[in-house]
Amino acid sequence: MTAPDDQDTTQVPSTGDVVTRREVLAALGGATVLSSTTDTVTAVGGGTVHVRMYPGTIPTTGWARYGWQGVTTGWAPPFEDALEAVREAFEQVQRYAWADGRLEDVDVVIERGGRVDLSLASISSPREAVAPSQQELLDAFRSTLLDRGAITGTCSHLLCWWGPLHYNVGYGGTRRPNGHVAAVDGEGAQVVANLGATELWDSRAVTRNIAIHEVLHTFLSSSVVESVIDSRCDHDLGTAVRTDDRTLEVSPMATAYAGPEEFGGGTRFHGTACYDHDAFAQHDGYDGVESWVYTPTLSDATLEAVTRYVEHRLLDDG
Numbered sequence: 001m002t003a004p005d006d007q008d009t010t011q012v013p014s015t016g017d018v019v020t021r022r023e024v025l026a027a028l029g030g031a032t033v034l035s036s037t038t039d040t041v042t043a044v045g046g047g048t049v050h051v052r053m054y055p056g057t058i059p060t061t062g063w064a065r066y067g068w069q070g071v072t073t074g075w076a077p078p079f080e081d082a083l084e085a086v087r088e089a090f091e092q093v094q095r096y097a098w099a100d101g102r103l104e105d106v107d108v109v110i111e112r113g114g115r116v117d118l119s120l121a122s123i124s125s126p127r128e129a130v131a132p133s134q135q136e137l138l139d140a141f142r143s144t145l146l147d148r149g150a151i152t153g154t155c156s157h158l159l160c161w162w163g164p165l166h167y168n169v170g171y172g173g174t175r176r177p178n179g180h181v182a183a184v185d186g187e188g189a190q191v192v193a194n195l196g197a198t199e200l201w202d203s204r205a206v207t208r209n210i211a212i213h214e215v216l217h218t219f220l221s222s223s224v225v226e227s228v229i230d231s232r233c234d235h236d237l238g239t240a241v242r243t244d245d246r247t248l249e250v251s252p253m254a255t256a257y258a259g260p261e262e263f264g265g266g267t268r269f270h271g272t273a274c275y276d277h278d279a280f281a282q283h284d285g286y287d288g289v290e291s292w293v294y295t296p297t298l299s300d301a302t303l304e305a306v307t308r309y310v311e312h313r314l315l316d317d318g
């Protein structure tokens with residue numbers, strides 16, 4: 001698959017100057033002592049949709065925002081909501097597939113992984129520590145999983161990241177070369193969703209959709225997408241539907257890609273990967289739109305593409 005399709009790098013804040021280095025280091029986990037170093041990975045058979053979600057480090061300012069809810073486990077409210085949203089997304093896929101007698105033998109396992117504290121030692125250079133690139137972050141995440149013996153089969157490992165000022169991480173993206181779970185034998189996929197960015201710059205609805213969006217990238221390939229719509233880009237599976245003259249309702253794969261490519265066009269920041277509104281499963285245009293609504297309901301094109309991916313890549317192995 002083509003790598004750029006996976007990268008939802010955005011121009012998330014260029015206001016980094018107002019943040020102290022200490023805050024950035026704290027956001028990267030340098031100030032955290034709590035860390036889960038062991039993980040029990042559920043053993044799953046072939047033909048299983050397997051997703052593990054991991055809470056990344058949240059700085060004190062982030063925890064204070066949520067009244068310290070979840071601080072003992074690492075699962076802050078937005079991370080909890082993201083987990084539930086991903087669960088419900090795969091339930092939608094199952095309902096869609098089952099209605100046609102498909103994926104009946106497929107199990108879906110969505111589970112929690114232990115905290116991930118990507119210490120500065122795992123980020124190679126001082127520049128990367130302050131402004132980590134998405135791939136550098138994902139490589140460090142993979143190293144942590146490797147140390148835990150957590151990389152098995154075709155599991156998609158999603159890191160819930162708190163990096164509201166990590167513009168190079170953007171809203172999220174997948175690691176190369178394993179951008180989808182069957183791309184590299186035995187590697188599964190590693191993917192990051194920058195839920196600190198969606199929370200601070202957008203809304204909980206965008207947080208949910210971006211979590212779904214990033215995980216679904218790992219259950220899609222260009223060829224599967226092309227078999228469903230006239231495009232090889234995952235984002236074009238999404239929809240932006242007018243529910244009235246001033247309201248556009250955006251589904252998960254279109255989230256961060258449905259608006260004009262400018263600051264505040266839909267989501268606060270626009271994704272920088274592939275998209276073509278003319279190739280979207282549905283895009284009703286945004287002229288006159290004042291209200292952007294983010295629905296976790298997957299478009300039919302997305303449901304069909306994920307179903308086909310599981311059928312072709314997880315059941316038939318090819």
Ligand SMILES: [Zn+2]
Binds near residue numbers: 235271273
């Ligand atoms: Zn994307």
